Amino acid sequence: MSEAINLGSIDDIDEGEAKVIPGDENGTGEDIAVFHAEDGNFYALNDECTHETASLADGWIEGTEVECPVHSAKFCLKSGQAMCMPATIAARTHKVVVQDGAVMLYPNCPVAAQV
Amino acid sequence: MSTTDSCPSKANPAIGRLPRPASMATNVDVSTLVDSDGGMIDRSIYTDRGIYGQEMRRVFARSWLFLAHESQFRKPGDFFTTFMGEDPVIVTMDKTKSIRAYLNSCRHRGVRLCRADAGATKMFTCTYHGWSFDLAGALQSVPNETAYPEDFDRKDWSLIDVPSLATYKGLIFGNWDPNAEPLEEALGDMRYYMDAMLDRDPEGTEVMGGVMKWELEGNWKLAAEQFATDWYHVNMSHASALMVMSPTGRGPKADIVATPGRQFVAPNGHGAGFPTHPKSRFDAGPVHEYYDYPALRERLGDAAVEGPMTTGHATVFPNFSYLPVNGSIRVWHPKGPDKIEVWAWILVDKSMPDDVKDAQRLYNLRTFGPSGIFEADDGENWSEVQAISHGFVTNSVPLNFQMGMGSEREDGVYPGQTSELYSDAAGRSFYRHWAGLMNEPAWHENTGK
Numbered sequence A: 001m002s003e004a005i006n007l008g009s010i011d012d013i014d015e016g017e018a019k020v021i022p023g024d025e026n027g028t029g030e031d032i033a034v035f036h037a038e039d040g041n042f043y044a045l046n047d048e049c050t051h052e053t054a055s056l057a058d059g060w061i062e063g064t065e066v067e068c069p070v071h072s073a074k075f076c077l078k079s080g081q082a083m084c085m086p087a088t089i090a091a092r093t094h095k096v097v098v099q100d101g102a103v104m105l106y107p108n109c110p111v112a113a114q115v
Numbered sequence B: 001m002s003t004t005d006s007c008p009s010k011a012n013p014a015i016g017r018l019p020r021p022a023s024m025a026t027n028v029d030v031s032t033l034v035d036s037d038g039g040m041i042d043r044s045i046y047t048d049r050g051i052y053g054q055e056m057r058r059v060f061a062r063s064w065l066f067l068a069h070e071s072q073f074r075k076p077g078d079f080f081t082t083f084m085g086e087d088p089v090i091v092t093m094d095k096t097k098s099i100r101a102y103l104n105s106c107r108h109r110g111v112r113l114c115r116a117d118a119g120a121t122k123m124f125t126c127t128y129h130g131w132s133f134d135l136a137g138a139l140q141s142v143p144n145e146t147a148y149p150e151d152f153d154r155k156d157w158s159l160i161d162v163p164s165l166a167t168y169k170g171l172i173f174g175n176w177d178p179n180a181e182p183l184e185e186a187l188g189d190m191r192y193y194m195d196a197m198l199d200r201d202p203e204g205t206e207v208m209g210g211v212m213k214w215e216l217e218g219n220w221k222l223a224a225e226q227f228a229t230d231w232y233h234v235n236m237s238h239a240s241a242l243m244v245m246s247p248t249g250r251g252p253k254a255d256i257v258a259t260p261g262r263q264f265v266a267p268n269g270h271g272a273g274f275p276t277h278p279k280s281r282f283d284a285g286p287v288h289e290y291y292d293y294p295a296l297r298e299r300l301g302d303a304a305v306e307g308p309m310t311t312g313h314a315t316v317f318p319n320f321s322y323l324p325v326n327g328s329i330r331v332w333h334p335k336g337p338d339k340i341e342v343w344a345w346i347l348v349d350k351s352m353p354d355d356v357k358d359a360q361r362l363y364n365l366r367t368f369g370p371s372g373i374f375e376a377d378d379g380e381n382w383s384e385v386q387a388i389s390h391g392f393v394t395n396s397v398p399l400n401f402q403m404g405m406g407s408e409r410e411d412g413v414y415p416g417q418t419s420e421l422y423s424d425a426a427g428r429s430f431y432r433h434w435a436g437l438m439n440e441p442a443w444h445e446n447t448g449k
Helices: B049-060 B184-188 B190-198 B221-227 B239-245 B285-290 B293-300 B304-306 B354-368 B375-388 B394-396 B425-439
Strands: A003-009 A018-021 A032-036 A043-046 A060-062 A063-068 A074-076 A093-099 A102-106 B065-069 B078-084 B087-093 B099-103 B118-120 B139-143 B164-168 B170-175 B205-217 B261-265 B271-275 B313-316 B320-323 B328-334 B339-349 B419-422
Touching: A003 A018, A032 A102, A060 B049, B049 B328, B049 B425, B065 B078, B065 B087, B065 B205, B065 B261, B065 B328, B078 B328, B087 B170, B099 B164, B164 B184, B164 B190, B190 B304, B190 B313, B205 B354, B205 B375, B221 B271, B221 B320, B221 B328, B221 B339, B221 B425, B239 B394, B239 B419, B261 B425, B285 B354, B285 B375, B293 B304, B339 B354, B419 B425
Parallel strands: none
Antiparallel strands: A003 A102, A018 A032, A032 A043, A043 A093, A060 A063, A063 A074, A093 A102, B065 B170, B078 B087, B078 B118, B087 B099, B164 B170, B205 B339, B261 B271, B261 B419, B271 B313, B313 B320, B320 B328, B328 B339
16 A cells, blocks of 8 residues: 555645645656545546546536536446546546545555545 | 529429529539538538529439338338438339339329328329329329320329439439439449448348338538548447446446447538447347357358447448448438438338347437437437527537548558547548539530530
8 A cells, every 4th residue: 555645734725625636746647636526525537537538626526426527427436437428437446535634645555435 | 703593403303394594593602611621611601592593403403312121121012202302202113013203292293192101092183183103103184184285295294213323222212303313323333332231131131110200400411421430429429328228337448439430421412420449339138149140241241240340330421321320321401401301111121020120229318219219319419500590690600520530541451541549530421422413414404405
């Protein structure tokens, strides 16, 4: 397991918003989006939509899904699964844990599919 | 360039009997409006009334146009009324069991002679004054005939014949050009692609039920060109429909989106696109189970079964299109530059058992019927394009047809030139052929020679 990155207080990312941790900072070489979902939990996916070039962090968070702002593909924040066309490939997940009020991201630590 | 449509037709001497002033039919040179090599189209070709009139004279009056399916005619007197461009025609079976087609306009005062969609008759009798024509188009009865001049001869007032008629594997086409290139030559390599729908069954095909008709705001070329060339829209426009049709019903499948495929590009404007992926089939279950694929491979060849017989699309220039898996054949009838009337038939293989035919029918309605989940997406797009395109600035901005530029080649598998599945190659060819016809005087024009 990779080392956790402390993203700061849970209050730094409003519910329904997301923050991008650039690839050179998170160590994976790929941008990671950390979402504060409407269920109050935090989730992380690779930021780039698996369909075309787009930032999922710029998308619409609905419940525990994110809708891509460009072509409206939806991804499950929990599993990364592509929920509708035009995306068909799952987004990579990364573990996020809230510890003592801080959001801890574990890059390269996938979340087990739970759908 | 200015010409007149006053040259009497060899087959129909009544056409052009009264010479017209040349200024009534002004033709424009469309060369700058269609840049097939650069992949750009001027939007005026979808909106301009003058260009539309020129299309009627130079595209529709000289191209092979789909009229009906042979299975619609079983006995002499069976008839079906349709349009060639905006010209109404009666298609019927005469006493010798030959298919005939006539302009559906009484020679007396021009009213539509037959107002029914389809049926069976002995004579076509005008409801206005009672002139009556037999199945061979001959004028048989003129009420109060003695009041006409002595030299009045009924023979001079026969129905206007569609001089060129031909069928290809059940499909009846007509052409107003008495010296039209034979249909089979005009279809050329397109026949191979059509056979994947028309020749699966040694018994052939038949249409099921009536004709479904609906209107769309939009220029006829938007629909015809899309069916020739445009797989590109599928994953975007039909995303929700594809989710509904997803084979497992559980999620989007990469097999659908990333399917390989080819696009046939005919020099004379026909086009067809099709996946070449064995799993790219959305048949109704019972239809899929009915097919004996090894036998079909034997009959049509592996490439036809793996390609054009799958979930594809096609247009026979100018306005006949079809979808093999959906069992849909349709005509995009032009109704002015801004309107299309879609006439769609359900096509099935004759040998199919009734329950399989019914499954095909329901599948057709669900996907590409008038309220089909895919059909609605397409109509919405074309209508949206047309709705704004009369704006001056909007109309002045060309459209892009540059995908797959230069990708056409002979691939050694599929006949003729083919491009990638995702390509505008057949669209560019469609418009190149269209422009060629638009710029050349047609058979009925007095070229001053």
